Amino acid sequence: MVEIVTQSNVSAGDFETQDLLLNVGPQHPSTHGVFRMVMTVDGELVKDVIPYIGYLHRGAEKLCETMDFRQGIGFMDRTEYLAAFNAELSYVMAVEALADLEVPERAQWIRMILIELNRLSSHFMFMGAFGVDTGVFGTPFIYAWRERETLIDLFEEVSGDRMMYAYFRPGGVAWDVPVNFVERVNEVLQSAEQGISDFDSLLTENEIFVARTHGVGAISAERAIALGMSGPSLRASGVDMDIRRDQPYLKYDQLDWDVVTGEYGDVFDRYYCRLLEMRESVKIIRQCLDHLKAGPILPEKMPRMLRTPPGEVYVRTEAPRGEYGVYMVSRGGNRPHRLKVRSSCLSNLQALTELTVGQYVADAIIILGSIDIVLSEVDR
């Protein structure tokens, strides 16, 4: 006897559906580097995300243990190539803390200006790439590159290289800035401010962009802290935490600026926090330029080969993507016995699964983009 199934007996719910394993990366333009995530998707909804990292692992920390303190600076550049000044700064500050070096005033102000300019260039990079992620193809990307180019030209004039600066030294900076440095920074800041307001009207006030990003990938302040997020990604959730203010290094405590926090911790807030932070950076640099006076840039008596007494130190700074910490152990001598880099991107990436599960596949890309990872820093 054959049972005849008629149309009326079947509803859509009776069909068995299968989850689909969707592999994104490692060679995928929207993963911002070589990053692979395996998503389990149920139709359009993401049920699970497994991130795979390590494609860009070069062992920079271990390499630095075979290098003396001057040689290690070049490798620190390569751990975070979009904000190399910030990466260098953590390293040289760790060496200075171990060797008990006093940094001259002028060198500190130069450092302040350069790391804040580097924050601007890194955030411009984020704006452009994030625009592409959300589907605003082309225009913001090109505008961001235009602004970043002026910043990078300035870095080239100062340090000699566009991305791998190797300019900070334990005790100060390697050589002096060009004589027209202040005018050049003012020029660059003017164009950067113009660029920021471009982004305001291109993205922030654009209804389509806001509808695309608002309420997507939200995370609460408690979960963000529990997952170890830091930087603008954490502040977007409303956590008022900034190492520049809470544990001031260099001269941040002498300046007048505000910590930007968001409210909902969604993709839009993470974007908007960065945008507002850029305005604060411009404010900081303007004040730094007033303080920049002539003077020495390295301590008087620097040995040819720097040696540190035994000890261990953890130095953390606020890099554009969050807390960039360097843990350094010295057993005396001219090289670190152990070096560990606390990468902000790796910690921020922990939140990816929690942010993405339950969202649409198309949103997974903008959530990943909004965390603003640099794979060289994740893998080191």
Place this chain on the structure above:
Amino acid sequence: MIGIAKSMARTFQVFLRGPVTRNYPDYHKPIPETDRAFPLLLWDTEIDEPFCTGCHACERACPVECMTVLMKDNPNHKSLDGTSSRRKIIDKFWIDYARCMRCNICVEVCNFDAIAMNNTWEGHETSVYDRKDLVMDLQQLLSQSRDGNINEWVPVLGQTNEEINEKPEATDESKSSEG
């Protein structure tokens, strides 16, 4: 809708600001004097021999070990009726440009100011078909300085602008502003 209209207005405004790009093969971006490309050896035009004495200081300090240095007795030394005061001189020198990470350390450790970072490099000069062609020998490293095609910029660690200005001959700092 207002936001989209504003975005479009801003795009047209940027359109009127003029181009920021250059027609590359015809117009090149001026390279700042401080620019750092790959290391080159410098030529002593007074005595007509390289500055380098092959002391191995750069080879030892190089973090990526891209250099190989061999020295020899200088045949042009004064004791041999020559004109040079260098007892030893460079015999063979290789730099692997594929390994070099342009950290400037070799320039800083050099006691004879014999090595400088190339600041005329625009990015296409080292295009080769074979990776081993990037290992430069002594003649290739010296030729640019011997022909006078380099305005070498050898920074002194920790030297401030005021200290540079005290010396009368070093007044070319303003060149780095054109970038």
